[in-house]
Amino acid sequence: MLIRLRYWTAMLVAGGVAFGVSQYRDAPTALSTAVSDSAEEEMPRSATTADDGLAPSVADAGDKVSTPVDEPVTWTQVVGAGDSLSGLLAAAGLDTETSRDVVQAIGSEFDVRHLKPGQRLALNVSSDGLPKTATLEKEDGSRIRATFGEDPTVQILPPQLVSVRRAGEATVSSSIFAALDGAGIPTRFATDLELVLAETFDLRTRLGGGEHIRLMWREYRSGDRVVGDPTIDFAQLDLADGRYEILWPDDTSRRTTIMKDGVLLQTFDQPIRGARLSSAFGMRMHPILGTVRMHSGIDFAAPQGAIVAATQQGKVAYMGKRSGYGTVVELDHGNGVHTLYAHLSALNEGLRVGQRVETGTELGRAGSTGRSTAPHLHYEIRVNDKPVSPLADTRLRGSGNPTPLTESLVLVGDMQSELDRLLTSNG
């Protein structure tokens, strides 16, 4: 059943997903819908997809939206000036009695006389024409959802964050910062690129001008508002000596993959899923001490409480406090190789010193204990008690990691296609 009205967005039953995010492994919420995004005017060289039927702007004609699998027929309407709830419901084809039930249900939590332009109404209707749910989304992204049937309820749902994938491209003339800025791409990605490539080459000195950069990232929205920081997902750098491609881990993965001209150049597995590097290994200005010091590991940005996992199988060598490091877990991987996970807020209560752990075993939770200004994870690899760069060291790769390299290569291929699609559909 497909209902199409003048200002209504055509909704397709799930299965015919027109825009690809829902096919992605990182579609972040239970909803599996996808929409194209119409906010492209502000960023003409980029493109987006989203995966919520309600939250993103879908008012422009021609957008297609697929409904979640468990909601057979959905339609939404953006409230216009002068619209009333009952008027919208009548326009949707509901009879007077049914419409009154919906108005009454929504009205129990919201003064329907205060309907405002820009709010959105979504209805799920079963095949007999009766509403299953009616949802009104307010400007702040919170929603009032009335469920009908045997056990009717009205709920107020908090704002739902939706991740929207975006893509953009830029050509370097003076600096990478200027190039990204000029293309409307978040300039913070220049830092992400520098950090992830720290052991491959020095990005700043490598760029002489004329290099082409294509990036894909996720931003997070509640309703129409972008909230928090965007997260870089994939990069293609066309440099003088070839094409470098970087795949960052998504929220289900701990692996970064770097390729050159289609050939695997480097991978590394990190202790926190989806986290991004925030500090490189080696000499740096210490943020608290204010002097140049050796940074004996790498840092990952992570919220308080994020799960910290073993990067490789091994034995617990130490758990507890260590000066400067706060609460730590140290693993012994044999052959003199140790890993260290620092500034933890909590230890996995089930672990004991001497116990064997597998790759991915939870060791504790990220925090800010010890000498630390904000929650993050400090991660070290030590060989015979000497710190080595975790990005470059290959001793921990291979056996014991449940994610085979071929899987990473397939994901790179997926990302290439998605990037092409987003940039093309936008052009």
Ligand SMILES: [Zn+2]
């Ligand atoms: Zn650190």
